[in-house]
Amino acid sequence: MTDVQITFDCADPAALAAFWAEALGHQVQAPPPGFESWEQALEAMGVPPERRNSASAVVDPAGTAPRLFFQRVPEPKQVKNRVHLDVRAAPGLVGDARMAALEAAAERLVSLGATRLRRHEPAAPLAAGHIVMADPEGNEFCLD
Numbered sequence: 001m002t003d004v005q006i007t008f009d010c011a012d013p014a015a016l017a018a019f020w021a022e023a024l025g026h027q028v029q030a031p032p033p034g035f036e037s038w039e040q041a042l043e044a045m046g047v048p049p050e051r052r053n054s055a056s057a058v059v060d061p062a063g064t065a066p067r068l069f070f071q072r073v074p075e076p077k078q079v080k081n082r083v084h085l086d087v088r089a090a091p092g093l094v095g096d097a098r099m100a101a102l103e104a105a106a107e108r109l110v111s112l113g114a115t116r117l118r119r120h121e122p123a124a125p126l127a128a129g130h131i132v133m134a135d136p137e138g139n140e141f142c143l144d
Helices: 013-024 038-044 095-112
Strands: 005-010 055-059 067-072 085-087 115-120 130-134 140-143
Touching: 005 013, 013 055, 013 067, 013 095, 095 115, 095 130, 095 140
Parallel strands: 005 067, 085 140
Antiparallel strands: 055 067, 115 130, 130 140
């Protein structure tokens, strides 16, 4: 089986990793063995201070979800994402209960720095309804 990692180009890897770790209930990847912090590890590796926020990663504590990798790039986001994450905030729910769960998740994520973009109402027979959001750097994702 092939493993997969999802990579985000961004301006502030540490901040975006912290947002997604909190949003998904994951954790920022621990520093290498023998180091108590990434700052300590990067200092020992000789990484200059201005390059220490060049990358960060988020991992699922259960080890089942893909690793999210955040890399600093010089250019700002230009266009709509062609690929996006769907955050499963209401699995198994339908109708009003589903939309209420999505609204609660949207409020929590807005408190973490996300932006609510639009709500799509349920439409029979296939569309269950969802909320489109953007993370703190404008990357779109859906609450599904």
